[in-house]
Amino acid sequence: MKIEIKKIILAMAVVASMIFNGVPALAEMPQTDVDFINQMGGNDADKIAALEEYYNLHVSELEVQLITEQNTGALLGARRAEREGDVVEAKRLNDMYESTKASKEKMVEENRQIRKNLGVISKIEFSFNLVMAPEAPQDMPPVPAGADDTLKEQLASVWQDVLLAKKNLKFARFDMLEGQEKYNNGVKNIRIGDLMRAVTTAEIAIARSAGDLRLVVARMAVASGQPLADALSGL
Amino acid sequence: MRKTFYGFLVVLVAGFVFINSANTRAAEFIVEPLDYDFPGEISAAADDGKNLVIMFHQNGCPYCDKMVKRVFPHPDVSSLYGEKFAMIKVNVKGDLDVITPTGETKAEKDFSSESLVRATPVFIFYAKDGKTALRLTGYQDPEMFVAAGKYISEGVFEDGTSFINYVRNAD
Numbered sequence: 001m002k003i004e005i006k007k008i009i010l011a012m013a014v015v016a017s018m019i020f021n022g023v024p025a026l027a028e029m030p031q032t033d034v035d036f037i038n039q040m041g042g043n044d045a046d047k048i049a050a051l052e053e054y055y056n057l058h059v060s061e062l063e064v065q066l067i068t069e070q071n072t073g074a075l076l077g078a079r080r081a082e083r084e085g086d087v088v089e090a091k092r093l094n095d096m097y098e099s100t101k102a103s104k105e106k107m108v109e110e111n112r113q114i115r116k117n118l119g120v121i122s123k124i125e126f127s128f129n130l131v132m133a134p135e136a137p138q139d140m141p142p143v144p145a146g147a148d149d150t151l152k153e154q155l156a157s158v159w160q161d162v163l164l165a166k167k168n169l170k171f172a173r174f175d176m177l178e179g180q181e182k183y184n185n186g187v188k189n190i191r192i193g194d195l196m197r198a199v200t201t202a203e204i205a206i207a208r209s210a211g212d213l214r215l216v217v218a219r220m221a222v223a224s225g226q227p228l229a230d231a232l233s234g235l
Numbered sequence: 236m237r238k239t240f241y242g243f244l245v246v247l248v249a250g251f252v253f254i255n256s257a258n259t260r261a262a263e264f265i266v267e268p269l270d271y272d273f274p275g276e277i278s279a280a281a282d283d284g285k286n287l288v289i290m291f292h293q294n295g296c297p298y299c300d301k302m303v304k305r306v307f308p309h310p311d312v313s314s315l316y317g318e319k320f321a322m323i324k325v326n327v328k329g330d331l332d333v334i335t336p337t338g339e340t341k342a343e344k345d346f347s348s349e350s351l352v353r354a355t356p357v358f359i360f361y362a363k364d365g366k367t368a369l370r371l372t373g374y375q376d377p378e379m380f381v382a383a384g385k386y387i388s389e390g391v392f393e394d395g396t397s398f399i400n401y402v403r404n405a406d
Contacts, residue, residue, distance in 0.1 A: 068297045131305045170406075173379055177399050180372040183354070192354045196298050196374045203376065
């Protein structure tokens with residue numbers, strides 16, 4: 001009987017450990033495309049399809065973050081307008097709160113669907129958040145011998161998107177930096193929430209363009225017979 | 236049979252302990268003090284060659300969540316902050332008593348209000364002598380948060396260079 005109780009207590013401890021620690025741990029999650037490819041089985045075509053959805057999930061995570069920020073910002077703004085007796089502004093922000101709430105529900109569902117699709121394609125369970133969006137390289141990746149014209153054109157096009165996204169993130173960061181300096185110095189009507197949301201918007205553009213670029217590089221690698229993980233880790 | 240069962244449990248528990256250590260390593264610079272004695276924490280951090288950072292946060296703040304989920308675990312952030320900083324979180328609506336860096340005992344919410352924290356998150360970086368070295372309001376992406384860490388740990392703030400100029404010059 002005593003042994004049975006010990007077994008139950010130990011089993012409860014294990015379950016509690018699983019609940020509190022979370023499964024799987026961050027260290028085991030494929031937070032980068034290289035880790036993902038290395039963990040995934042299947043052929044190159046499967047891997048390319050999975051990579052496309054993997055990058056979509058990274059973008060979706062940030063989109064859910066942004067709509068959450070917009071939703072919270074609208075709620076806080078509405079409460080502030082109500083306190084200040086600004087009925088028109090309070091109504092506008094309350095309406096925005098409701099519309100962003102509906103959008104958030106839709107985006108969370110889309111995120112869930114991408115996660116599910118990715119799990120089916122890759123046979124890896126994505127029951128966790130992706131938190132390290134793909135990074136864009138400093139320089140335009142070289143075109144491997146044998147790459148066709150379509151892929152070359154795609155690379156040139158997505159590289160322009162990457163450059164633009166990098167520039168916009170830099171501007172958003174500096175706006176944020178200047179805004180917070182003024183805010184810390186007591187300057188009124190600095191919309192710090194708008195500045196933070198502008199940074200998230202810029203981060204989405206970087207994640208999207210970097211994912212597009214990395215996908216083209218992956219396709220070029222497959223076309224030229226180069227190992228996918230090698231091509232992506234070289235970026 | 237009993238040996239097999241306990242052996243299985245030992246392996247399982249050891250596995251989760253290992254996973255947990257890997258999971259928390261990313262944010263190991265976040266300290267959970269027993270008494271929230273900030274002068275003591277600044278001094279203890281300095282003894283370890285580190286600077287103290289206070290993160291003012293509140294529940295339901297999406298930018299605070301973003302910092303915790305996406306910025307603190309970033310390898311560049313966890314590496315620099317793990318080596319050079321200790322961070323303590325203060326809930327801007329909390330009732331817990333803290334000893335402020337100036338030595339007064341106040342509730343978290345009063346300390347936050349006195350520190351003019353109006354939006355969250357706010358990060359206040361303290362020099363090793365206890366003086367405020369840098370204050371950041373709002374979300375900081377990994378690159379900016381690392382820049383702030385270097386600005387403090389490399390002592391750039393000591394000659395009066397502002398953080399904004401430091402970032403501009405580094406760009």
